Ligand SMILES: *[C@@H]1O[C@H](CO)[C@@H](O)[C@H](O)[C@H]1NC(C)=O
Ligand SMILES: *[C@@H]1O[C@H](CO)[C@@H](O)[C@H](O)[C@H]1NC(C)=O
Ligand SMILES: *[C@@H]1O[C@H](CO)[C@@H](O)[C@H](O)[C@H]1NC(C)=O
Ligand SMILES: *[C@@H]1O[C@H](CO)[C@@H](O)[C@H](O)[C@H]1NC(C)=O
Ligand SMILES: *[C@@H]1O[C@H](CO)[C@@H](O)[C@H](O)[C@H]1NC(C)=O
Ligand SMILES: *[C@@H]1O[C@H](CO)[C@@H](O)[C@H](O)[C@H]1NC(C)=O
Ligand SMILES: *[C@@H]1O[C@H](CO)[C@@H](O)[C@H](O)[C@H]1NC(C)=O
């Protein structure tokens with residue numbers, strides 16, 4: 001500059017015509033290209049070669065302050081530069097004004113780079129959009145946005161050729177979601193290259209956005225019986241098949257407006273929710289299953305009918321009737337919800353009038369003891385025939401009784417063998433048995449080694465609360481060797497008789 005000034009001075013000295021020298025004066029501005037960060041300030045030096053300049057300065061819409069001056073220059077501070085503008089630096093020299101323009105370019109580096117996936121959860125085979133935008137970046141002509149999917153460049157966009165007014169620093173692409181895209185990450189890189197304008201290269205990256213894919217096309221399937229008994233625990237199940245990721249499905253189940261607490265479990269691409277329900281209100285209700293995954297919700301409902309069906313009540317006037325007495329057995333159904341309940345008491349001659357109990361009158365006999373009586377109630381609910389059965393066991397009381405089968409009157413023991421008296425009397429309550437011989441009690445519980453002196457006639461007495469009965473039992477003890485010899489004797493005799501008959505026959509046939 002000093003060299004230049006020296007040259008100008010030299011020129012002025014060499015050329016004596018001052019008018020010509022002044023016509024050749026120049027106006028210059030420093031810097032010759034201004035790049036200002038948004039909101040920052042700029043110092044401008046406007047100078048001239050005119051040896052004795054007239055009025056000079058700068059013309060700008062920006063707020064300016066003169067911060068220094070010399071005979072041939074003026075320096076200004078421009079504050080809060082927020083817009084591109086053109087500034088004029090002018091000087092007049094001997095009545096001639098010259099000016100020079102300075103273009104001021106405001107820049108703002110990309111600070112925030114935003115990537116958005118819309119929607120964040122995408123169904124397989126559906127389209128989604130990836131948008132990258134950079135708020136407050138300028139100048140757009142020098143911006144490049146690059147969308148990346150897992151480090152792979154998806155789209156690069158620059159804004160050089162497009163009309164500025166209609167533009168925003170934004171790039172959007174539509175993609176069809178495929179399984180391989182699940183959990184891949186999307187990001188965006190913004191670059192502002194101001195090298196050609198005397199600035200640097202600014203760049204910034206967005207945070208990663210992870211794409212989530214899902215598949216959820218089938219509605220839930222409910223498994224519940226259409227009839228539920230009031231107060232009874234019942235398992236209901238809701239299944240969602242072909243769903244991904246199954247672990248992230250949320251399932252809510254309701255009976256009417258009461259929410260159930262299901263237990264969830266998964267296998268592959270299927271999820272089940274099982275819940276135990278206990279319906280408390282009779283009538284029509286609705287069981288529903290609401291499954292949701294990401295943005296999708298699917299609901300299935302099924303009507304259920306809640307019925308009440310208490311089991312029939314089977315009763316006897318007397319729990320322990322005596323044999324020979326007449327007892328009345330009744331079977332009644334509690335308040336049944338249907339108008340057509342049916343009670344059938346096993347053994348009763350005919351069906352009772354609806355609403356009346358079924359009854360059966362029977363002469364309790366010894367044979368009835370231990371017998372079971374049953375009563376079946378049936379109810380038609382929503383076209384379905386339901387039945388319940390009640391059973392009671394008869395306990396008929398009767399006096400002790402000996403039967404030849406349970407207590408034989410003649411019993412043969414084998415000498416030397418361990419033997420017991422075989423006698424079980426009948427009776428209810430179970431009778432107590434006592435056997436005696438010549439006033440001494442014979443211990444029936446202990447097995448005896450049979451001896452000759454066991455051959456006696458015992459007197460056995462069976463006793464219960466209703467009475468007692470006695471029976472004589474004759475025990476005969478036989479010697480083992482004597483038994484064997486008698487068998488041999490029998491065989492010998494049979495052989496002899498057969499021989500005699502044979503001889504007689506031979507003589508008769510061949511006389
Ligand atoms: C302004 O520019 C002129 C001419 O180049 C120079 O002589 C002067 O020193 C400059 N002023 C400042 C403050 O830099
Ligand atoms: C910056 O923008 C200017 C004006 O549009 C252009 O001339 C220049 O080539 C751009 N530079 C880059 C690196 O894009
Ligand atoms: C993004 O994807 C790339 C390529 O698959 C992988 O290397 C990188 O770890 C991923 N980043 C995150 C945070 O998941
Ligand atoms: C859930 O319910 C279904 C259908 O009732 C049944 O098959 C399955 O065993 C149940 N699972 C569990 C764990 O209870
Ligand atoms: C048995 O009981 C039923 C119901 O209590 C009654 O209607 C019936 O008359 C009774 N029968 C007899 C023989 O007592
Ligand atoms: C029960 O026994 C009585 C008298 O022993 C008799 O009159 C009655 O008919 C019998 N009832 C039945 C149902 O057998
Ligand atoms: C009667 O029912 C009871 C159980 O209720 C059972 O143990 C018994 O064996 C039944 N008796 C007959 C004769 O069926």
Ligand SMILES: *[C@@H]1O[C@H](CO)[C@@H](O)[C@H](O)[C@H]1NC(C)=O
Nearest residue numbers: 437438439440453455456457
């Ligand atoms: C029966 O008992 C009486 C008195 O206890 C006794 O005198 C008699 O000998 C006994 N008879 C036999 C056959 O043992």
Ligand SMILES: *[C@@H]1O[C@H](CO)[C@@H](O)[C@H](O)[C@H]1NC(C)=O
Nearest residue numbers: 437440450451452453454455
């Ligand atoms: C029966 O005879 C045996 C000997 O053969 C004797 O020891 C026993 O005491 C006798 N028992 C009675 C009850 O007389």
